Amino acid sequence: MTERLGAYLEVDEFLEAKSAYLGDWRADHLHNTFPAWVADAIERHARRTPQERAALAAQRPLRGQRLTRTFHLPDGTRSAVTAARREDERVDRFVPEIGWIAEAMIAASRDARARHGDLPPAPKRLPNRLS
Numbered sequence: 001m002t003e004r005l006g007a008y009l010e011v012d013e014f015l016e017a018k019s020a021y022l023g024d025w026r027a028d029h030l031h032n033t034f035p036a037w038v039a040d041a042i043e044r045h046a047r048r049t050p051q052e053r054a055a056l057a058a059q060r061p062l063r064g065q066r067l068t069r070t071f072h073l074p075d076g077t078r079s080a081v082t083a084a085r086r087e088d089e090r091v092d093r094f095v096p097e098i099g100w101i102a103e104a105m106i107a108a109s110r111d112a113r114a115r116h117g118d119l120p121p122a123p124k125r126l127p128n129r130l131s
Contacts, residue, residue, distance in 0.1 A: 002072040005081070007038075007101040010064040017105045018122035020112035025130050027116055032130045035071045041108030042077055042101060046084040050091045053084070056107045057095070068098065 009017070021037040024030065031037040045053065078097075085100055095103070113119060 001075045003078050006068050006070040006098050008098040009102045010066050015122040016109045019119035020109035023112050023116040023119040034126050038071050039073045039077050042104045045104035046080040050088045057103050
């Protein structure tokens with residue numbers, strides 16, 4: 001089963017996430033769908049400390065038009081997000097779920113760029129599944 005979660009991203013951030021997904025696929029063939037990559041980004045972000053998440057979020061300049069993207073992610077993904085957001089709230093950082101997921105995707109994109117350098121250009125539409 002899956003659950004539907006969304007992210008509130010700027011257009012450039014969404015394109016960078018698609019490029020990061022393709023760069024990761026090219027390097028390790030771990031996630032053959034974009035939602036699987038997003039779920040992994042969320043899990044990795046949830047394992048960070050609240051302080052690490054806050055530091056990463058502080059690097060995000062909000063400058064452009066934002067859009068909401070929704071994904072069908074594995075059951076239990078929302079629980080991981082909720083638990084991490086509660087940790088953040090204990091240190092007075094209150095981020096809506098849709099923003100928290102965007103932060104996870106942005107952090108994963110930055111990690112991919114650091115690992116791979118140049119990333120493939122993001123196509124207008126990703127294939128449903130990579131081979």
